[in-house]
Amino acid sequence: METLGSKIAYAVIVLVIIACSVLAVTSRKILRAATYLLFALFATAAVYFQLDYEFLGGVQIAVYAGGIVVLVVFAILLTTHPGDNSERLKSRSRVLGLIAGLATFGLGAFSLLSRCSDLSHSIPAGGNPDMHTIGSKMLSSGFDGYLLPFEAISVLLLACIIGGIVVARKR
Amino acid sequence: MEINALYYLIPAMFMFACGVYGFITRRNMIAMLISLELMLNGVDMNFVVFNRFLYPGQLEGMFFTLFAIAIAAAETALAIAIVVNVYRANNDIDVRDINKLKF
Numbered sequence: 001m002e003t004l005g006s007k008i009a010y011a012v013i014v015l016v017i018i019a020c021s022v023l024a025v026t027s028r029k030i031l032r033a034a035t036y037l038l039f040a041l042f043a044t045a046a047v048y049f050q051l052d053y054e055f056l057g058g059v060q061i062a063v064y065a066g067g068i069v070v071l072v073v074f075a076i077l078l079t080t081h082p083g084d085n086s087e088r089l090k091s092r093s094r095v096l097g098l099i100a101g102l103a104t105f106g107l108g109a110f111s112l113l114s115r116c117s118d119l120s121h122s123i124p125a126g127g128n129p130d131m132h133t134i135g136s137k138m139l140s141s142g143f144d145g146y147l148l149p150f151e152a153i154s155v156l157l158l159a160c161i162i163g164g165i166v167v168a169r170k171r
Numbered sequence: 172m173e174i175n176a177l178y179y180l181i182p183a184m185f186m187f188a189c190g191v192y193g194f195i196t197r198r199n200m201i202a203m204l205i206s207l208e209l210m211l212n213g214v215d216m217n218f219v220v221f222n223r224f225l226y227p228g229q230l231e232g233m234f235f236t237l238f239a240i241a242i243a244a245a246e247t248a249l250a251i252a253i254v255v256n257v258y259r260a261n262n263d264i265d266v267r268d269i270n271k272l273k274f
């Protein structure tokens with residue numbers, strides 16, 4: 001059973017998620033869209049904190065809010081004039097987008113609500129993995145270790161650094 | 172009101188649907204990238220919620236989300252390098268004007 005405070009926190013988080021994700025895709029000023037994206041990502045981090053995954057919430061804030069949004073804002077400032085509005089949507093593309101979005105939402109909601117009967121219990125005890133568990137699992141090559149994906153991610157990041165330099169350098 | 176898994180999955184799905192809408196309607200490359208980030212984020216939330224509610228004590232979903240966040244960062248960095256390069260070549264990042272390689 002949750003306390004009243006956690007319910008209020010839940011309501012605030014969900015309101016922020018819904019409002020900011022709608023505004024991030026409908027705002028006509030691109031810099032504002034990036035700001036709304038930032039707040040949606042913060043709300044997601046708050047969800048992770050509420051589900052007892054503190055490390056994951058920290059990573060979400062550090063990588064998404066600290067890294068990706070800053071990159072996006074830099075790219076916006078480099079490529080567009082800050083005050084510009086994007087042009088108004090044609091009604092045809094808006095209708096197409098609405099149909100696709102609503103179809104996605106409806107299909108997902110239908111399959112969730114009709115197929116998953118064991119989703120209706122409240123949150124079980126025993127989350128919150130401590131740092132020692134996370135670290136030893138990340139670097140173990142045993143049955144439930146994640147050393148190989150960890151190494152693969154390192155190589156991927158290196159390739160991404162080189163690719164970024166090659167693509168964006170001045171010729 | 173008991174908060175169960177659906178209370179987290181429905182907002183995540185709403186986030187994903189918003190991303191789909193934005194990806195179809197937006198014409199600016201960076202705005203499309205922002206929509207893509209929204210979609211990725213909604214999916215990440217799904218992994219974490221399923222892990223926490225259905226398999227507490229295991230860490231598969233959490234690790235999957237960790238790696239997904241790292242890959243999203245790499246993908247965004249490359250995409251922005253491409254956007255900057257397209258701007259240099261074209262002076263515009265509207266997807267309708269990027270047709271130099273056509274025909």
